[in-house]
Amino acid sequence: MAFTVRLLLFSCLFLLPVSVFAQTNGSIAVGDSLTATAANSSPWLSPSGDFAFGFFPLGSNGLFLLSIWYAKIPDRTIVWYADRDNEAAVAPKGSTVNLTANSGLVLKSPQGEELWKSEISVGVVANGVMNDTGNFVLQDRNSESLWETFNNPTDTLLPGQKIERSGTLSSRQSETNYLKGRFQLLLQGDGNLVISTINLPTEFANEPYYSTDTTSGTVAGSEGKELVFNVSGYLYVLRENGGKYNLAGEEVVSARDNYIRATLNFDGIFAQYYHPKNFTGNVSWTLRWSEPDDICQRNREDSGVGVCGYNSICTLKDKRPTCGCPKGFSLLDPNDPYRGCKPDFIQGCEEDELSGTKYLYDVEVLTNTDWPTSDYVKVYPFTAERCNESCFQDCLCAVAIFRSETCWKKKLPLSNGRVDVNLNSQAFIKVRKDNSTLQFPPMPNPDDKKTKKKSSNTVICVESIILAASIFVSFMFSAAACRGFFFVFRKKHVRSVENILDSNLHSFSYQELQEATNGFTEELGRGTFGVVYKGTIQIGSGVQVAVKKLNGVIQDGEKEFKTELRVIGKTHHKNLVCLVGYCDEGQHRLLVYEFLSKGTLASFLFTDIKPSWRQRIEIAYGVSRGLLYSHEDCGTQIIHCDIKPQNILLDDYYTARISDFGLAKLLMMNQSKTHTAIRGTKGYVAPEWFRNMPITTKVDVYSFGVVLLEIICCRRSVDVENNCEEKVILTDWVYDCYLEGELDAVVDYEVQALGDKTTLEKFVMVAIWCIQEDPSVRPNMKKVVQMLEGVVEVKVPPCPSAFVSQV
Numbered sequence: 001m002a003f004t005v006r007l008l009l010f011s012c013l014f015l016l017p018v019s020v021f022a023q024t025n026g027s028i029a030v031g032d033s034l035t036a037t038a039a040n041s042s043p044w045l046s047p048s049g050d051f052a053f054g055f056f057p058l059g060s061n062g063l064f065l066l067s068i069w070y071a072k073i074p075d076r077t078i079v080w081y082a083d084r085d086n087e088a089a090v091a092p093k094g095s096t097v098n099l100t101a102n103s104g105l106v107l108k109s110p111q112g113e114e115l116w117k118s119e120i121s122v123g124v125v126a127n128g129v130m131n132d133t134g135n136f137v138l139q140d141r142n143s144e145s146l147w148e149t150f151n152n153p154t155d156t157l158l159p160g161q162k163i164e165r166s167g168t169l170s171s172r173q174s175e176t177n178y179l180k181g182r183f184q185l186l187l188q189g190d191g192n193l194v195i196s197t198i199n200l201p202t203e204f205a206n207e208p209y210y211s212t213d214t215t216s217g218t219v220a221g222s223e224g225k226e227l228v229f230n231v232s233g234y235l236y237v238l239r240e241n242g243g244k245y246n247l248a249g250e251e252v253v254s255a256r257d258n259y260i261r262a263t264l265n266f267d268g269i270f271a272q273y274y275h276p277k278n279f280t281g282n283v284s285w286t287l288r289w290s291e292p293d294d295i296c297q298r299n300r301e302d303s304g305v306g307v308c309g310y311n312s313i314c315t316l317k318d319k320r321p322t323c324g325c326p327k328g329f330s331l332l333d334p335n336d337p338y339r340g341c342k343p344d345f346i347q348g349c350e351e352d353e354l355s356g357t358k359y360l361y362d363v364e365v366l367t368n369t370d371w372p373t374s375d376y377v378k379v380y381p382f383t384a385e386r387c388n389e390s391c392f393q394d395c396l397c398a399v400a401i402f403r404s405e406t407c408w409k410k411k412l413p414l415s416n417g418r419v420d421v422n423l424n425s426q427a428f429i430k431v432r433k434d435n436s437t438l439q440f441p442p443m444p445n446p447d448d449k450k451t452k453k454k455s456s457n458t459v460i461c462v463e464s465i466i467l468a469a470s471i472f473v474s475f476m477f478s479a480a481a482c483r484g485f486f487f488v489f490r491k492k493h494v495r496s497v498e499n500i501l502d503s504n505l506h507s508f509s510y511q512e513l514q515e516a517t518n519g520f521t522e523e524l525g526r527g528t529f530g531v532v533y534k535g536t537i538q539i540g541s542g543v544q545v546a547v548k549k550l551n552g553v554i555q556d557g558e559k560e561f562k563t564e565l566r567v568i569g570k571t572h573h574k575n576l577v578c579l580v581g582y583c584d585e586g587q588h589r590l591l592v593y594e595f596l597s598k599g600t601l602a603s604f605l606f607t608d609i610k611p612s613w614r615q616r617i618e619i620a621y622g623v624s625r626g627l628l629y630s631h632e633d634c635g636t637q638i639i640h641c642d643i644k645p646q647n648i649l650l651d652d653y654y655t656a657r658i659s660d661f662g663l664a665k666l667l668m669m670n671q672s673k674t675h676t677a678i679r680g681t682k683g684y685v686a687p688e689w690f691r692n693m694p695i696t697t698k699v700d701v702y703s704f705g706v707v708l709l710e711i712i713c714c715r716r717s718v719d720v721e722n723n724c725e726e727k728v729i730l731t732d733w734v735y736d737c738y739l740e741g742e743l744d745a746v747v748d749y750e751v752q753a754l755g756d757k758t759t760l761e762k763f764v765m766v767a768i769w770c771i772q773e774d775p776s777v778r779p780n781m782k783k784v785v786q787m788l789e790g791v792v793e794v795k796v797p798p799c800p801s802a803f804v805s806q807v
């Protein structure tokens, strides 16, 4: 249904003729109604006839939108529309809207199904008024307002309208598609007015790409109270102390002679427009002001993929972003350039190897184009030729950017692509010569596979290309999904392979894993949840994996195991270790992870030679982002419960990757009363485990705080061998040092860290916030990430045990 509506909403035409309006006082009586019909849909008009409320035809497809629009101008501009759960309440022909005493406006389909209604909490409606300001108001007998469109804005503000704290505007999907789009303007609780992209279909907002910074800051009372668009046409954030932060400057056009509106456009630009009321000829809306100036440059890694989506290039044109694909790529959705691009070919190490020739790619050169957040390697000093060559030879590399003797190699998908004439850069893009893509062998019939399995246990070694290919494809699918470019694989390849959860995990037999690990001989490590072995899955030249044999498996088995796996399998983030498959055969439960070459954070940190400060900082950022993702951004919230350096792995580029995600829940450890049910590791577990308090994401924040201190200090949280008694417990010692202003000692007078005092101090303060014993005082991971990255200020942390007595 939603899908059809979306299709129909696309590219609809605006066919409504300028309505001939009758004299009216704008008042609508209870019992009045409107019907959505193309012919005689005369709307409810305001007294001046400037605004109309009614059914707006969406093209000629028989669909209507209950909305308010400017009635006197041919440029049909909708300023408000009914939306239900943030989806436009699209009404088919014959729908009615009635003004009722108890529910106010009620929109029903011709079949009588309720499509939308105004939410009135108290009171009885006496009448409605289509006001000359563009506000549709429901009033009671005493003309008290019960509900107004001004208090339920969609994407547009009109003079006289306000947004209070936690109020939002939400963009459409495109100029003519009124479904909820990707951009949101929000007056935050702290008074800051921000615009960000949101992660549809969730509500999670990325870091803002525009903000007024109207928080309390250093001056009390300077935080924003409301966003005001006053009747004279001024747009400003009114501060708590009465001060104003002007968004659109001091000059305004006359609100008497012009229609003025402020709209959060579908492409993320918040803009003010005007249109003369008295006009002749072909006049349209004029842009008066817009923010941000250059949205193409505004998006950073933490503010989403950018306005144009993955793999595309954003160019500014008349202050609005336009999106295009590089050569060799095409639009994901040909009707919507803002949804990103997909490569016309498959690129990857295994694919390159399979095709057996070295001359697969051409190199396209683009100047002044960059995808600033997709790099995995930076080389300096370098030459342009070597940069090109190095990417050309590297099967992971999709694009290399060369600028100022520096070469950045980037992999797919590319994000935040943009043109910036000041860059002076060259982009070398690898484009496959033959884009007929790789031809996979035909997929096996699932029944064939079953019979083969029965007749031979050595499934993975069967000399059948077909079977190997099926494993290869499904395995590659999940591996690719982890790297974020799963869209290059056709779904149909995977559907026909049996035993795959909808999260694209591969199901291995025990026998397969026994062979892959050479009989579980090479042990990589031992953790709370089981022993990990190194293995090789025989596809192509062999792919290295880490196989974890789970112990303490839950009793009531199958269903819960699969449910949890499904949750884990859906987590895809560059700071989480990727689960590629599992084995669930009787008492054998194993998980198959990608293999990470550089071992654990513990072995990296706790050695004689201190790793570099820069590397440690990056690792801390990585861990915080991975945790934030699992807490807020991956569909099902996952509390890790056992964050510690042994559970954080490092990949080839020393990117931190959190492992053992979701295992705490998966494996209810069979513990007796004496051990209580603490799932975690001594030295890292939050106090609430011992206090019979609810376990929330804040337990991970606590453990993160401890790990952060370990990263800063390069020592373990508890060091019983330390000669100096006050240094044994890291958290206590660091807090003492912090109080005494002796952070130099914390990093053991490390030169690099002392040269970066601001970061050092910030990190220590954030860590102290995280290890607060009272969970409610600890920030959430989002705040932690914001503080670490300097987006929000870090306030002076209280003593970690200050609140304990109250608990």
Ligand SMILES: *[C@@H]1O[C@H](CO)[C@@H](O)[C@H](O)[C@H]1NC(C)=O
Residues within 6 Å of the ligand: 025, 026, 027
């Ligand atoms: C508006 O006009 C209607 C009749 O058209 C009348 O019943 C109503 O009382 C008027 N309302 C006001 C506020 O004048």
Ligand SMILES: *[C@@H]1O[C@H](CO)[C@@H](O)[C@H](O)[C@H]1NC(C)=O
Residues within 6 Å of the ligand: 032, 033, 096, 097, 098
């Ligand atoms: C809404 O109005 C239409 C037309 O006047 C009427 O047929 C219908 O019964 C009304 N519905 C309700 C729920 O009042």
Ligand SMILES: *[C@@H]1O[C@H](CO)[C@@H](O)[C@H](O)[C@H]1NC(C)=O
Residues within 6 Å of the ligand: 131, 132, 133, 135, 137, 145
């Ligand atoms: C209705 O419009 C008038 C001016 O036309 C304005 O003074 C009044 O405040 C408006 N009422 C509401 C509830 O918007």
Ligand SMILES: *[C@@H]1O[C@H](CO)[C@@H](O)[C@H](O)[C@H]1NC(C)=O
Residues within 6 Å of the ligand: 230, 231, 232, 233, 234, 244
């Ligand atoms: C609107 O705001 C401007 C700028 O703050 C102010 O000068 C003007 O008086 C305000 N207009 C009204 C009607 O309040």
Ligand SMILES: *[C@@H]1O[C@H](CO)[C@@H](O)[C@H](O)[C@H]1NC(C)=O
Residues within 6 Å of the ligand: 278, 279
């Ligand atoms: C509209 O503009 C025309 C000429 O541009 C002028 O003659 C007319 O008086 C104006 N009407 C109003 C209501 O201002």
Ligand SMILES: *[C@@H]1O[C@H](CO)[C@@H](O)[C@H](O)[C@H]1NC(C)=O
Residues within 6 Å of the ligand: 282, 283
């Ligand atoms: C009105 O002006 C716009 C751009 O200024 C143009 O695209 C359009 O064709 C014009 N329409 C008419 C009917 O002249």
Ligand SMILES: *[C@@H]1O[C@H](CO)[C@@H](O)[C@H](O)[C@H]1NC(C)=O
Residues within 6 Å of the ligand: 363, 365, 385, 388, 389, 392
């Ligand atoms: C980049 O390298 C490839 C492979 O060596 C070569 O074919 C191509 O001409 C190079 N392009 C530029 C602009 O150097």
Ligand SMILES: *[C@@H]1O[C@H](CO)[C@@H](O)[C@H](O)[C@H]1NC(C)=O
Residues within 6 Å of the ligand: 330, 344, 433, 434, 435, 436
């Ligand atoms: C590659 O694909 C694009 C788009 O699908 C097509 O226009 C182009 O002709 C193809 N090139 C080759 C060499 O097949």
